[in-house]
Amino acid sequence: EVQLQASGGGPVRTGGSLRLSCATSGFTFDEYNMGWFRQAPGKEREAVSCLGRSGGKSYYADSVKGRFTISSDSAKKVMYLQMNSLKPEDTAVYYCAADLRNYGCVITFFGSWGQGTQVTVSS
Numbered sequence: 001e002v003q004l005q006a007s008g009g010g011p012v013r014t015g016g017s018l019r020l021s022c023a024t025s026g027f028t029f030d031e032y033n034m035g036w037f038r039q040a041p042g043k044e045r046e047a048v049s050c051l052g053r054s055g056g057k058s059y060y061a062d063s064v065k066g067r068f069t070i071s072s073d074s075a076k077k078v079m080y081l082q083m084n085s086l087k088p089e090d091t092a093v094y095y096c097a098a099d100l101r102n103y104g105c106v107i108t109f110f111g112s113w114g115q116g117t118q119v120t121v122s123s
Contacts, residue, residue, distance in 0.1 A: 001026045004114030006096045011120045012086055020081040022096030022114060029077040030054040033102045035110060036070065036081045038092035038119075048094070049081060050105035059105040063089070086121045093118050 008020040020036065035050035049070040050059045058070055069082040079096060093116035103109040 002098060002112040004096050004098060004112060006094060006114045006117040009094060009117030009119045011122065014087060014121055014123045016086050016121070017082070017084045018086065018119060020083065020094055020096075020117060020119075022079040022081075024077045024079070024096075024098065027098065027112075029072070029074050032098040032100055033104075033110075034072065034079045035059075035097050035105055036079075036094060037097060037107060037110075038090075038094045039116070040089075040092040043092075045095070045107060047105040047107055051079065052104075053102060057104075061105075083119070086119075088121045088123050091119060091121050 003025045005023045012018055036048040037045050038048050039045040048061055049068055051070050055072050067085045072079045095116045096114045097110035098112045099110045101109045
């Protein structure tokens with residue numbers, strides 16, 4: 001059974017940093033397309049950043065380019081999202097997701113989801 005568990009969220013001031021982690025189990029890590037998504041109150045869930053199989057091609061939403069960095073440790077089966085220069089508009093519940101299908105960062109092609117971790121950025 002594919003399992004993902006996101007952690008590392010919390011409150012932070014504008015300009016601060018957080019590192020999210022997504023611990024995984026139940027699947028061969030390097031064979032899966034992995035991603036981070038977020039959902040702010042009253043908004044649809046959106047893609048933040050994705051990482052192709054075996055830590056391959058990465059994708060970033062325009063709103064986070066240059067501030068966020070996605071990475072993974074296949075030995076530990078963990079995916080990370082380093083978030084720097086955080087802004088109030090980054091406030092959301094962040095989810096990690098995985099799928100065998102490799103269609104970039106298209107949310108509809110991610111079938112396995114972890115529970116979210118709340119990130120709250122205050123000004």
